[in-house]
Amino acid sequence: QKEVEQNSGPLSVPEGAIASLNCTYSDRVSQSFFWYRQYSGKSPELIMSIYSNGDKEDGRFTAQLNKASQYVSLLIRDSQPSDSATYLCAVNIGGGADGLTFGKGTHLIIQP
Amino acid sequence: GAVVSQHPSWVICKSGTSVKIECRSLDFQATTMFWYRQFPKQSLMLMATSNEGSKATYEQGVEKDKFLINHASLTLSTLTVTSAHPEDSSFYICSAHLSGNTIYFGEGSWLTVV
Numbered sequence: 106q107k108e109v110e111q112n113s114g115p116l117s118v119p120e121g122a123i124a125s126l127n128c129t130y131s132d133r134v135s136q137s138f139f140w141y142r143q144y145s146g147k148s149p150e151l152i153m154s155i156y157s158n159g160d161k162e163d164g165r166f167t168a169q170l171n172k173a174s175q176y177v178s179l180l181i182r183d184s185q186p187s188d189s190a191t192y193l194c195a196v197n198i199g200g201g202a203d204g205l206t207f208g209k210g211t212h213l214i215i216q217p
Numbered sequence: 218g219a220v221v222s223q224h225p226s227w228v229i230c231k232s233g234t235s236v237k238i239e240c241r242s243l244d245f246q247a248t249t250m251f252w253y254r255q256f257p258k259q260s261l262m263l264m265a266t267s268n269e270g271s272k273a274t275y276e277q278g279v280e281k282d283k284f285l286i287n288h289a290s291l292t293l294s295t296l297t298v299t300s301a302h303p304e305d306s307s308f309y310i311c312s313a314h315l316s317g318n319t320i321y322f323g324e325g326s327w328l329t330v331v
Contacts, residue, residue, distance in 0.1 A: 139320075148310055148325040149261070193260060197320075204251040204263040204312070205320070 108132075109196050111208035119216050124181040126211050128194030131175070137197040138170055139205065140179045142190045149193055153179060184215045220244065221313050223323035230330055235299045238326045240267075240311030246291035247313035252284075255308040255325075267294040267311075301330040 108131040118124040126140070137156050141149035153168040155161045155177065161168045167180040181188055191212050195205040222241045230236045240250055248269045253261040265286055266274040273286035285297040298305055310325040 146308075146327075148322045150322075151320070204253070204266055205261075206263065207253075207260040209260040 109194055109206050109208035111192075111194050111211050113209055114212040115214050116211055117214045117216055118184050120184055120186060122184055124184045124188065124213055124215070126179040126181075126192050126194075126213065128177045128179075128208055129175055130177070130194075130196045130206075132196070132198055132206075133172075133175065135175075135196045135198050138168070138177045139195040139197070140166075140168060140177075141193040141195060141207075142188075143193055143210065144190050152192070181213075186215045186217050189213060189215045220315070221311065221321040221323040223309075223311055223326050225326060226324060227327040228329070230301055230328070232302055232330055233300055235297055236301055236328060237295055237297045238309055238311075238328070240294045240296070240313070240323050242292045242313045242321075245313075245315050247294075247315070248291060250288060250294040250311055250313045252286065252294075252296050253310045253312070255310065261310060264296075267296075269294075298328065301328070303330045306330045 110129045139154045140152040142152050143149040153166050155168040155170045158170050158172050165182045169178045191210040193210045194208040197205050220243050224239045250267040252264045254264050255261045263276050264279045267286045267288040269288045275281045288294040306329050308325050311323040314320050
């Protein structure tokens with residue numbers, strides 16, 4: 106059974122600090138990994154995608170993937186109050202043919 | 218602008234009635250679309266895979282006779298919740314894959330059954 110695990114939080118981080126979000130997945134053949142941000146009552150929006158081991162940086166965001174440990178993380182540098190949201194980790198096993206398996210999300214609070 | 222559009226954004230219906238939610242891909246064709254459901258403070262759960270021109274594939278535990286999916290064209294998939302009950306009240310979201318791993322989500326549809 107496909108599982109994606111996240112700490113539900115809330116994770117409270119001071120403004121300007123680094124927020125670290127973690128995710129583990131159970132299916133070793135998973136190919137694609139995504140981080141989505143979801144504001145209350147809204148559809149998720151893509152923050153980062155990562156497909157190979159290592160780090161991927163995009164602005165203030167860095168995604169890290171370790172397939173051997175079945176672990177993916179998201180770092181948010183210089184956290185802003187507007188970053189406060191629920192962050193969903195999602196995994197795609199078969200590429201475009203499969204839907205995504207989501208974790209339950211981590212509620213992030215950036216304290217001004 | 219949105220590349221995947223859902224309609225309606227929110228709907229209230231009486232218990233026992235049916236309600237249809239549309240998911241349209243804008244400016245691209247989607248042979249496959251996906252329907253998710255999200256209860257309050259829960260994650261998105263994949264309900265079914267909608268395949269253009271063929272039957273939808275449902276995830277375990279999702280009643281295919283209750284959640285009817287039709288994907289009659291390359292840009293439109295519909296989800297019909299039949300004989301809706303209050304426990305079906307949820308946030309329903311569709312997604313479409315443009316190519317490979319480029320995934321677009323619709324804006325979501327809030328369903329309240331009273």
